[in-house]
Amino acid sequence: MQILALCDYYDGVAVGGAEVVAREIYSRLARDSSVKITVVGALPAERWKSSRGCPGGNPRRVSVPGKDLTGVLGAQLMIAPSLWRAALRESQACMPDVVHINGLHFHSTGVGIRLAKKLSLPAVSTAHLAD
Numbered sequence: 635m636q637i638l639a640l641c642d643y644y645d646g647v648a649v650g651g652a653e654v655v656a657r658e659i660y661s662r663l664a665r666d667s668s669v670k671i672t673v674v675g676a677l678p679a680e681r682w683k684s685s686r687g688c689p690g691g692n693p694r695r696v697s698v699p700g701k702d703l704t705g706v707l708g709a710q711l712m713i714a715p716s717l718w719r720a721a722l723r724e725s726q727a728c729m730p731d732v733v734h735i736n737g738l739h740f741h742s743t744g745v746g747i748r749l750a751k752k753l754s755l756p757a758v759s760t761a762h763l764a765d
Contacts, residue, residue, distance in 0.1 A: 638730035640746035652762040676700030676714030
C-alpha cells in the first residue's frame with residue numbers, strides 16, 4: 635500500500651501535538667513492510683533550509699518552504715505556493731492508494747483534499763482540534 639500524506643510542520647524534530655501524532659501514526663504504519671509512506675508538507679522557511687529530509691526512509695519526507703502566518707493571524711496557519719506542485723509530483727512518483735491529510739488549519743489540508751479529488755483517490759483526515 636502506498637500512502638501519500640499531507641502534513642505541514644512535519645520535519646522529524648517538531649514537538650507540536652499534530653506533528654507528534656503524525657509521527658506516531660506513520661511510524662506504526664511503516665512497521666508493515668508492505669506500507670510505503672511519503673509525507674509532503676510545508677516548513678517555515680528557516681526550518682526548511684536546515685531540514686534534513688529522509689530521501690530513502692519510510693516515511694519519506696518531502697518539504698517545501700512556507701510562510702508561517704501564525705504570529706500575524708494569532709492562529710496556526712502557513713501558506714506554501716509550491717506545495718501543490720510538490721504533492722502532485724510525489725503522487726505521480728509513488729502512485730498512492732490513499733491520501734492521508736493530517737491537520738485542520740494547514741495549507742496542506744486543502745492541497746490534500748484537492749489532490750485526492752483530482753486523482754479520484756480516497757482521502758482520510760486526522761483532525762487536530764485545539765481549545
